[in-house]
Amino acid sequence: MSVAAGGPGSAPSGRVVEVHHEEMRRPSVGDDAPVVVLSNSLGSNLSMWDQQVAALAEHFRVVRYDTRGHGRSPVPDGPYSIDDLVDDVVALLDRLGVQRAHFVGLSLGGMTGTRLAAREPDRVDRLALLCTGAAMPPAANWTTRAATVRAQGTGAVAEAVVARWFTDAFRDAQPEQIAHFEQMVAATPAEGYAGCCEVIAEMDLSADLASVRAATLVLCGQDDPAAPPAMMQLIADAIDGSQFLVVPQSAHLANVEQPQAVTAALLSHLSGA
Numbered sequence: 429m430s431v432a433a434g435g436p437g438s439a440p441s442g443r444v445v446e447v448h449h450e451e452m453r454r455p456s457v458g459d460d461a462p463v464v465v466l467s468n469s470l471g472s473n474l475s476m477w478d479q480q481v482a483a484l485a486e487h488f489r490v491v492r493y494d495t496r497g498h499g500r501s502p503v504p505d506g507p508y509s510i511d512d513l514v515d516d517v518v519a520l521l522d523r524l525g526v527q528r529a530h531f532v533g534l535s536l537g538g539m540t541g542t543r544l545a546a547r548e549p550d551r552v553d554r555l556a557l558l559c560t561g562a563a564m565p566p567a568a569n570w571t572t573r574a575a576t577v578r579a580q581g582t583g584a585v586a587e588a589v590v591a592r593w594f595t596d597a598f599r600d601a602q603p604e605q606i607a608h609f610e611q612m613v614a615a616t617p618a619e620g621y622a623g624c625c626e627v628i629a630e631m632d633l634s635a636d637l638a639s640v641r642a643a644t645l646v647l648c649g650q651d652d653p654a655a656p657p658a659m660m661q662l663i664a665d666a667i668d669g670s671q672f673l674v675v676p677q678s679a680h681l682a683n684v685e686q687p688q689a690v691t692a693a694l695l696s697h698l699s700g701a
């Protein structure tokens with residue numbers, strides 16, 4: 429079953445927006461099954477989880493959503509803050525009547541998950557942080573990228589951005605996937621993309637990591653230039669009891685490049701195995 433809600437539009441900055449989401453679960457999965465929320469990366473949308481949802485929906489109510497400014501969610505004027513992104517998730521959970529959920533986020537989605545787990549510990553059961561950072565300095569990288577997309581559109585950065593998402597081997601083997609993700613970046617609204625660049629520019633969640641109480645999986649791609657293993661090791665070291673996993677032959681979108689390995693790791697972690 430798949431249910432869609434929310435939609436594109438604009439909302440004033442600093443206010444919660446009603447993000448677009450989809451819910452999927454197998455008929456055998458009951459209303460009281462645990463909820464898993466999936467949160468996308470900068471420049472993508474909820475379809476980045478296409479290779480995970482069917483397997484997860486065998487066991488969980490799967491809720492995936494478009495981060496504000498992305499996909500079919502509203503596009504308020506930026507800048508946004510990490511707390512804006514967390515407020516949107518809390519509002520989504522409230523709308524769904526879900527008190528507590530598992531949360532899986534990749535890159536920007538992982539930043540949202542880190543802050544959510546630290547700020548709202550009662551709302552997060554198990555947490556998976558994929559290919560992300562507690563901070564991604566220097567800030568100028570992100571403010572410059574925001575200025576570029578506001579001036580020239582997201583198409584201007586699509587090729588360079590996607591070059592960091594996949595290994596050369598994947599690029600050579602899967603040119604149609606590369607084109608698909610470049611189109612996804614280019615279709616992201618410029619103001620939404622820029623507003624989320626500004627989240628990353630001003631964000632430092634280092635002090636939040638020690639407050640995370642959820643059982644946490646920290647997963648990275650071995651060849652990720654955006655969130656390399658050394659950066660993610662720092663997250664794993666700071667979150668009490670976390671599990672750290674490096675996925676070989678993978679860059680930034682590890683769940684796309686190595687879907688079987690990442691889906692298996694998520695199923696194992698979220699089921700508490």
Ligand SMILES: O=C(O)CC1=CCC(=O)O1
Nearest residue numbers: 469470535536589592654
């Ligand atoms: O777009 C990039 O360069 C990598 C990235 C940082 C945050 C995110 O979601 O993707």
